[in-house]
Amino acid sequence: xxxxxxxxxxxxxxxxxxxxxxxxxxxxxxxxxxxxxxxxxxxxxxxxxxxxxxxxxxxxxxxxxxxxxxxxxxxxxxxxxxxxxxxxxxxxxxxxxxxxxxxxxxxxxxxxxxxxxxxxxxxxxxxxxxxxxxxxxxxxxxxxxxxxxxxxxxxxxxxxxxxxxxxxxxxxxxxxxxxxxxxxxxxxxxxxxxxxxxxxxxxxxxxxxxxxxxxxxxxxxxxxxxxxxxxxxxxxxxxxxxxxxxxxxxxxxxxxxxxxxxxxxxxxxxxxxxxxxxxxxxxxxxxxxxxxxxxxxxxxxxxxxxxxxxxxxxxxxxxxxxxxxxxxxxxxxxxxxxxxxxx
Amino acid sequence: xxxxxxxxxxxxxxxxxxxxxxxxxxxxxxxxxxxxxxxxxxxxxxxxxxxxxxxxxxxxxxxxxxxxxxxxxxxxxxxxxxxxxxxxxxxxxxxxxxxxxxxxxxxxxxxxxxxxxxxxxxxxxxxxxxxxxxxxxxxxxxxxxxxxxxxxxxxxxxxxxxxxxxxxxxx
Numbered sequence: 001x002x003x004x005x006x007x008x009x010x011x012x013x014x015x016x017x018x019x020x021x022x023x024x025x026x027x028x029x030x031x032x033x034x035x036x037x038x039x040x041x042x043x044x045x046x047x048x049x050x051x052x053x054x055x056x057x058x059x060x061x062x063x064x065x066x067x068x069x070x071x072x073x074x075x076x077x078x079x080x081x082x083x084x085x086x087x088x089x090x091x092x093x094x095x096x097x098x099x100x101x102x103x104x105x106x107x108x109x110x111x112x113x114x115x116x117x118x119x120x121x122x123x124x125x126x127x128x129x130x131x132x133x134x135x136x137x138x139x140x141x142x143x144x145x146x147x148x149x150x151x152x153x154x155x156x157x158x159x160x161x162x163x164x165x166x167x168x169x170x171x172x173x174x175x176x177x178x179x180x181x182x183x184x185x186x187x188x189x190x191x192x193x194x195x196x197x198x199x200x201x202x203x204x205x206x207x208x209x210x211x212x213x214x215x216x217x218x219x220x221x222x223x224x225x226x227x228x229x230x231x232x233x234x235x236x237x238x239x240x241x242x243x244x245x246x247x248x249x250x251x252x253x254x255x256x257x258x259x260x261x262x263x264x265x266x267x268x269x270x271x272x273x274x275x276x277x278x279x280x281x282x283x284x285x286x287x288x289x290x291x292x293x294x295x296x297x298x299x300x301x302x303x304x305x306x307x308x309x310x311x312x313x314x315x316x317x318x319x320x321x322x323x324x325x326x327x328x329x330x331x332x333x334x335x336x337x338x339x340x341x342x343x
Numbered sequence: 344x345x346x347x348x349x350x351x352x353x354x355x356x357x358x359x360x361x362x363x364x365x366x367x368x369x370x371x372x373x374x375x376x377x378x379x380x381x382x383x384x385x386x387x388x389x390x391x392x393x394x395x396x397x398x399x400x401x402x403x404x405x406x407x408x409x410x411x412x413x414x415x416x417x418x419x420x421x422x423x424x425x426x427x428x429x430x431x432x433x434x435x436x437x438x439x440x441x442x443x444x445x446x447x448x449x450x451x452x453x454x455x456x457x458x459x460x461x462x463x464x465x466x467x468x469x470x471x472x473x474x475x476x477x478x479x480x481x482x483x484x485x486x487x488x489x490x491x492x493x494x495x496x497x498x499x500x501x502x503x504x505x506x507x508x509x510x511x512x513x514x
Contacts, residue, residue, distance in 0.1 A: 078489070109438070151488045160489070276435070277392040284431040285388075285424040290413065295430050305435040318396040320485070322440040323478055 008064035008185055011043035011055065011084055012094075015077035016104040016154065017070030021095040022046045024171040031178060038185060039064075043084075052080070055087055063088040065184045067167075069095040071104045071315060072155045076148035085161040090184060092196075094177075096170040096265045098157040099195075100275075101315020103170075105154040108314050108321025109306060112152045156315045166195040168248055170265035170312055176250060197250030199270050202262050205249045208234045216286040221301025224261060235261040236286070239301070241308060246272065246279035265312045274318045276309030350404040350470035352463070354381040355390045359417040360452050361409025367456035375460040376467035379407065387411070387448075388421025392432045395446060399436075402479050405445045405470045407462065412450040422450070444469045445476060 014022060025047075028035060042063060043050045066088040072078050085091055096102040107115060120126065120133055138145045157163050167180045180196045183189070190196070203209060212234040222239045229235075235242035235256075243264030244256075255262055268275035287298045302308055310317050356362040362383045368375065384390055387410025395406045408429065410422040429448045436446055447466055451458045 075488075149488070149491075153485055153488070155485070159485075272393075274393045274396055277396050277432075280431055280435060281392050281428055284428045287427045289427075290423050292426075292430070295427050299427075299431050299434075302431065304438070305431060306438045309435070318393065318400045319439050319441075319478065320482065322438070323399070323476065323481055 007038065007040040009042045009058075009062060010039040010181075011063050011066040011088065012041070012046070013043065013066065013068050013080055013084060014046060015068060015070030015081065015098070015157075016073040017095065017097045017102070019046070020171040021069035021097075024095070024169075024174060024177055027174045028178065029174070031174065035181060039181075052083070055083055058087050060086050061089050065090040065092060067092045067094040068157055069093075069098050069171075071097040071101050072157060072160045073104060073107075073151055074148040075151070078151075078160055081157060081161050090164045090189070091157075091161065092165045092167060092180065092184070093157040093163045094167045095172055096168060096267065096312040098163075099166045099168055099316070100267050100313035101154055101156045102312050105156070105313070105315035105321065106307065106311070107154050110322070112150060116150070153321065154315055159315065164192050165190070166193075168195055168197050168266040169251060173251055173254070175252075195248065195267070195270070197248055197266065200249050201269060202244040202247045202249045202251070202253065202266070206234075206244055206253050206256055208232060208256060211237060213237050217288045218283075218286050218298060219288050220298045221283070223301055229259065231259060236283075241283060241302060243275075243279050243309075245282045246275050263311055264309070267313055267316075275313050276306075276317055279309045280305060348475055350378050350467055350473075350475070351402065352379040352405045352407055352466060352470065353398040353403040354379045354407045354409060354463075355384050355387070355394060356381050356409040357387045357411055357417075357422070358383050358385050360411035360415065361387075361449070361459070363453035364409075364451045364455050364459050367453065368459045371456050373456060373460045375463045378467040378470075379463050386416065386418050386421035387425035388416070388418065388423075390425060390428075392428055392435075395432060395436075399441060399445070399476060400478050400482075402477070404473070404476045405447070405466055407466055408446075408448045409451050409459075409462075410448070412452055415452065441476065442473055444473060 012025065025032065041048065042058065043055050063084070066084040068081060068084065068091065070077070072081060093099045097104055101108070116133060120128055121131065134147055134150065136147055136149055165180070165184070167176055169176060176197055183196060203212065211232060216236055218236065218239045220239055221241055224240055227240065229240065230238055235244070240261050242261035244262040246268065247262055247264045248266040248269050250266055264275060264279065268278065272278045283302070284299065287295055289295045289298055306314070314321050356365060362381065365381060387408060390408055398406050408425065410425050411417065413422060416422040426448065433443065433446060437443060449458070449462050451462065
């Protein structure tokens with residue numbers, strides 16, 4: 001294969017993700033042309049016809065940078081992650097799911113049986129009279145069809161392979177992607193482990209920053225879909241849960257501009273280990289009341305703390321998910337909350 | 344996991360009240376359960392919920408937070424901030440599968456050395472009844488899938504773990 005002045009090779013792959021991160025690449029619009037001029041895309045199953053064997057045929061380390069989005073839930077995703085790790089000089093966890101576990105890692109609140117049971121039996125839209133369940137190998141005559149294993153937990157990418165850089169966001173903005181590509185193709189790479197986005201809280205670049213009170217005092221938390229919202233006032237000043245104080249900036253306040261509070265997709269800044277705990281700390285401490293009853297009623301507006309504070313980062317949180325479910329020999333001594341009530 | 348491991352409690356005690364009370368208990372030669380390791384903080388309002396989660400993640404079976412009685416905070420409001428965080432944190436922990444008694448908040452003034460004894464003894468007894476939390480052990484379980492995959496890739500055919508999801512009737 002003649003490969004004139006050898007452009008750097010780039011691979012893109014998706015694991016447990018929704019496809020939004022792939023959209024982010026397409027959202028480069030005309031910018032994608034200059035990317036295509038600068039690099040040689042050797043693998044991008046969503047958009048181009050490549051097979052796994054094309055990657056396997058490359059020499060180890062032949063790919064300059066692999067951008068992986070999505071969390072890791074199945075054996076196939078894991079094998080691909082390991083393969084791309086071997087073939088690439090630099091691996092980038094692209095987007096919230098690869099960086100932090102993302103929305104798919106909220107499944108760490110349930111064990112594998114609960115999930116399969118819901119998906120194949122209990123969900124109201126399921127018709128499955130035979131009670132069929134996925135099997136990893138199915139034999140018909142002398143042919144065997146196989147499916148990947150469904151792991152017990154959802155992991156972020158760096159809980160499976162070594163990751164060099166992170167691009168945050170659900171999905172990352174085209175601007176961040178452009179900057180990340182420029183960085184990766186430059187001669188001067190940032191220190192390993194760098195998150196390729198600013199290292200300040202979202203509040204710093206929030207268009208409503210000026211209306212954030214010096215001393216926040218929340219009477220009661222309100223839910224965005226149940227309350228009329230002021231179009232210019234800081235969400236927290238209105239008692240609406242906003243993850244801004246505990247979330248990295250870099251999105252330029254896209255949701256805020258769309259009149260919705262931050263839900264935390266950019267993850268924590270470098271000074272915070274556990275985004276959810278930090279957000280919980282910031283929000284709860286600004287409640288006004290001093291008596292148990294007042295405090296409880298103010299906090300009733302946050303009915304699902306795990307889903308609120310760890311929406312994009314349960315896998316990478318300190319406890320990684322529900323602690324009580326990993327050992328099957330341990331009786332569930334506390335309320336588990338059925339799938340139904342959470343959906 | 345050893346069967347009869349004693350529960351481990353991490354204590355975060357406010358320097359002005361509860362830590363001084365623990366000192367008093369010591370000076371008064373009170374005997375109480377040796378299960379607690381105390382970390383002194385300047386104020387219960389300094390206790391970041393991350394500290395509590397980190398303690399559990401590192402293998403604590405319980406976390407005891409000690410602060411000044413309401414109205415007595417050296418920094419005026421710190422213990423109220425602690426209380427508000429604790430209220431929400433308790434719910435978060437419950438949803439994460441950590442039983443309610445494992446994280447406890449107590450107001451203990453500098454004069455209440457005896458309350459330190461009572462609370463620590465009581466908490467140790469409750470944790471003994473609950474059994475170990477063993478978060479690190481659970482994290483090790485996370486790796487099991489991967490090991491199975493490696494074995495399966497080294498050998499041939501589907502991994503062992505397929506057994507677990509196989510009660511299918513597709514035949």
